[in-house]
Amino acid sequence: MDESALERIAAALERLAPAPVPPTDWLAHPAYVWEGVAARPVPVLDALPLDSLHGIDAQKQALRNNCARLASGAAAHDALLWGARGMGKSALVRACVADVQRETQNLALVQLALGTLPTFPALIAALAGVKRAFLLFIDDLGFGAEARAEMLALRSLLEGGIAPRPAHIRLVVTANRRGIVERQDTSGAIHERDERDDALALADRFGLSLGFHPADKDTYLAILEGYTAPLGLAFDPEEAMAFAIQRGNRSGRTALQFATELAGRAGLSL
Template identity: 40%
Template sequence: MNEELNARLLELLARIEPLLPPEQAPIDWSRDVAAIWQRHALGGRLTAVAPRDGVRVEELVGIDHQKQALLDNTRAFLRGRPANHALLWGARGTGKSSLIRALLNDLGDEGLRLIQVDRHDLVGLPTLVQSLRGSDYRFVVYCDDLSFEGSDDAYKALKSVLDGTLTGPPDNVLLYATSNRRHLLPERMADNSDTRIEGGEIHHGDAVEEKISLSDRFGLWLSFYPFDQSTYLAACRHWVAHLGGRFDTDAEAAARRFALERGVRSGRAAWQFAISWVGRQ
């Protein structure tokens, strides 16, 4: 009987083993400055990654107020002072994600470490945050392009970590998120009809408060807006020079056409134009 049971257990383990994540050495935060968190059936794991580029905060054009506010908040955090979780929201391509990545190049030597979490892995966020408690380093946990559908419960894990648990997040962890939506969850006209029943729910106004309360737990809101013509051209001039090109009158005319064809003026469009222009030269 025991032999049969052992055989069945070994067979079961053989089936489960391919589903488990491969073993990896723990991250050495004295050397590694960035990582990606991935959730799996037994919790999650951190995978060290190299910084995407060497762009620094001062190189980002057209978002001076946002740069200074986020730098001040992050430096206060690194020095052990009170600091807020931050939500960077607004128009696409205006530098939200680039600004957070640039923080690592500016402040990595001061002890900042950056961990990116995909929206689909947010359920494991409490496990990640607790694993960082007590570390000598200070971590910004970063969620890019964050938004949720109305039926998505992953936001509850983020909401709980921000300000809902008994202990709260550790002193060495801040959460930064970028989004095109200010309130992260979809809002509908029906949400304002709190005087009648919606979908069988009597206290419909409570459901609206539930949606808005997630954004309210970020203490620092930074708004990003589409670039005007002069800001867009200044960004094009900067990135063309950054890539070793020359921004003359022909380049300016081409940059105007590039924005017109794409129907958008943004930092991302300026960077894409610079790549295209310098590449052709």
């Protein structure tokens, strides 16, 4: 084969090869999505104003304070947000980060895309030398036999090793399963006890653990009023309760959905 043929083959192979992944500018954006090999920047963080989240005042203060400490370079905890679905766990994470970012850009949120937990060490390595604080976000952590490997991997990562995780990198994890922190029940099949023990061992590794509980009627209506009052909208409590019953829960999410319905009827944006 002559030299020109080899050059043509080399050129063709070069055209077929994927383009190199551009380096991530970890200082330029408020948030990122880690996709396993590289990060996708999020130029605008989708977050509700912190004041618009109702019925979780203690949780708001605790997580907001932890985020502010992380951004300032002070000691901060890894955080676990657990409990009832629809009560604002994920929304609170985004809202707290966005609220801190109004004061300083020295904090960024990095959400781990589904299935990227095995690449967690690569993400830590990429962030280790960056002069900015990062809150790594694992949303809706699964449990049970199908997710046990992921849970054990996360526990191992939180335990650390001979190379400690830098102090400017902390985790926040949300989980809908209440059993992640419950200790009193020792009954059940062996595999169920093993899963529960794994969950407890993981929960113990978070310095900040915040529970989110189902809203009672008064709390649900108060959350709803927090959304509707600024718009001058009145609502019928019986209709609001019927809306919640249709969806099978009273939660902050349900209250927001009903407020959206009321605003839409009135021709308003929420």
